[in-house]
Amino acid sequence: MPSSSVLNPTQPVNQQIYRILRSDIVHCLIPPGTPLSEKEVSMRFDVSRQPVREAFIKLAETGLVQIRPQRGTYVNRISVNHVKNGCFIREAIERAVVKRAASMATDSHLYMLEQLLNQQRVAIDRNQLDDFFQLDDEFHEQLALVADCRLAWDTVENIKATMDRVRYMSLDHVSPTNMLLAQHYAIFEALKKHNEDEADQAMHRHLHEISQSILLIRQENSDWFSEE
Structure with a gap:
């Protein structure tokens, strides 16, 4: 509906x-x-x-x-090439964002990020996938704000619509929310330490998940996908 x-x-x-x-x-x-x-x-x-x-x-x-x-x-239909290209562009942007965020994060920034993570945990405990999906985006958006580059998130938001369909279809089994939350916490811990390299690698592992999940999602829902 x-x-x-x-x-x-x-x-x-x-x-x-x-x-x-x-x-x-x-x-x-x-x-x-x-x-x-x-x-x-x-x-x-x-x-x-x-x-x-x-x-x-x-x-x-x-x-x-x-x-x-x-x-x-x-x-x-979901374009496999569009998703792959979107993943490539998003990772390039967000890895740069999180490195900058690691060098700029204040106690206030970290508090807001931690609150978002707590809300994600509540959504998981209540099995509210739609809420978690939205909070996931808010976490990444907040990282761009910490890095003082709103345009970075606006750019990602404009290119990831097709990717988001794969993200949503994978939440309940291919990319479990508990795993995604753990990856968010890894990013958060790197920011707390102001460790740019650790934040970069944590973001890489997190966003690589989408590239992997599309393979299984396409097998399960072949009529939803195109190779274009």
Whole structure:
């Protein structure tokens, strides 16, 4: 079932629709091949077609949908090459980010990161995978803020939509949340010691997990994937 259709009147409509549809696709609520109708989506959110069209364009830029002129908009299958390239770019950015964060982390920064880790533990204990998924992103976003480079996270966020579908599909068995949390703690401990090399290696091990998980996820869900 798709997520909430309630929009915040104080925020840009097209951006909200994009985020909601992105979440629905990433969380496997809208499977590959599903047609997306401007008319139906505009009715869902009770808005005109223009912001919906703008949201579709943004989804196409992230690789989640394909807009076919005169034929419609469809949810893409997961591109193996897109995921691999996204993993390569994300690792290059986040390893640089975490090294810088290790040299800049203050007690206040470490406190905020530790709070996020505690929240992740609670989500795991309650088997709240969606909450853990969101908190995982917040942890990585916070690292970029510690490194005083918000643009780094914005760049990662823009390229990882296809990768996120694999991340979500792997949470319950291929990449267990307890293992991911342990990897987060390894990054956190390196930051506490202000050890740049240790933080770099901890991030490498953590992000390498996605590259490995796609192999098994593709075997289990071959109809969801393409080699393009």
